[in-house]
Amino acid sequence: MKKFGLVGGLGPISTLEYYKSIHDLYREKVETTGVCASNPPMVIDSLDLAVAYDLVSRKDWNTLSKWLIASIERLHGAGAEFAAIAANTAHIVFDEIQAGSPIPVIGIVDETCKYAHAKGLKKLIVFGTGFTMESGMYEKACAKVGIEAIVPNKEDQVIIHNIIFPNLEAGIVLAEEKAAMLGIANKMLAAHQADALVLGCTELPLIIKEGDLDTVLIDTTQVHIEAILRKILS
Numbered sequence: 001m002k003k004f005g006l007v008g009g010l011g012p013i014s015t016l017e018y019y020k021s022i023h024d025l026y027r028e029k030v031e032t033t034g035v036c037a038s039n040p041p042m043v044i045d046s047l048d049l050a051v052a053y054d055l056v057s058r059k060d061w062n063t064l065s066k067w068l069i070a071s072i073e074r075l076h077g078a079g080a081e082f083a084a085i086a087a088n089t090a091h092i093v094f095d096e097i098q099a100g101s102p103i104p105v106i107g108i109v110d111e112t113c114k115y116a117h118a119k120g121l122k123k124l125i126v127f128g129t130g131f132t133m134e135s136g137m138y139e140k141a142c143a144k145v146g147i148e149a150i151v152p153n154k155e156d157q158v159i160i161h162n163i164i165f166p167n168l169e170a171g172i173v174l175a176e177e178k179a180a181m182l183g184i185a186n187k188m189l190a191a192h193q194a195d196a197l198v199l200g201c202t203e204l205p206l207i208i209k210e211g212d213l214d215t216v217l218i219d220t221t222q223v224h225i226e227a228i229l230r231k232i233l234s
Helices: 012-029 049-057 061-077 089-100 108-118 130-135 137-143 154-164 175-192 220-233
Strands: 004-008 042-046 082-085 123-127 148-150 196-199 216-219
Touching: 004 012, 004 061, 004 220, 012 042, 012 220, 042 061, 049 061, 049 089, 061 082, 061 089, 082 089, 082 220, 089 108, 089 130, 089 137, 108 137, 108 196, 108 216, 108 220, 123 130, 123 137, 123 175, 130 137, 130 154, 137 148, 154 175, 196 220, 216 220
Parallel strands: 004 042, 004 082, 123 148, 123 196, 196 216
Antiparallel strands: none
16 A cells, blocks of 8 residues: 555646545445545645746746646655656646656556557547647656547647636536537547547536547546556555
């Protein structure tokens, strides 16, 4: 059993999902022997989303990576043996984070691409923040396992980004914004004959759910959580 450290707050709603789902999955796999169910060993360092947004907006990658590494160092100081960051966009500087982290870090992008490869998927549409979609990180990571990742055009990227911020990050889902998001997804799935849609932002599952689209949905949050749990139990 390994103690896990989560870099949270990016944003708060997805951090709650990580905490709850890790506990729920853990309790499914670990037999309860007493009156109370057991909890997995973990610690959370919650960061300020406004700081992260500012750093990413200014493309201050050096400060961003140092800020995230400092969070992991605090987790390590609290006993964490490995860590993960509860956000997709922060993984733009994942290589720098891995290089500077005192403990192993499980990456959401790599785990998602490995998951898609294991499922035999060959072509993915990727939604996320504008920062994530323009970064090329999913295209690069998926190419390593023989998968093509495709992001929306610039106009649609702006629409998706402006739905995520500020509403989705605050847990607000509007019917007209959901319709716009699904419209872009259906258009791209048809145009590219893609195998799946990647929900490449940890808040996107709030607005796109199973049954909304006639395709496979890859919830990067859940893929990441399952990889984290495997490591906890290893």
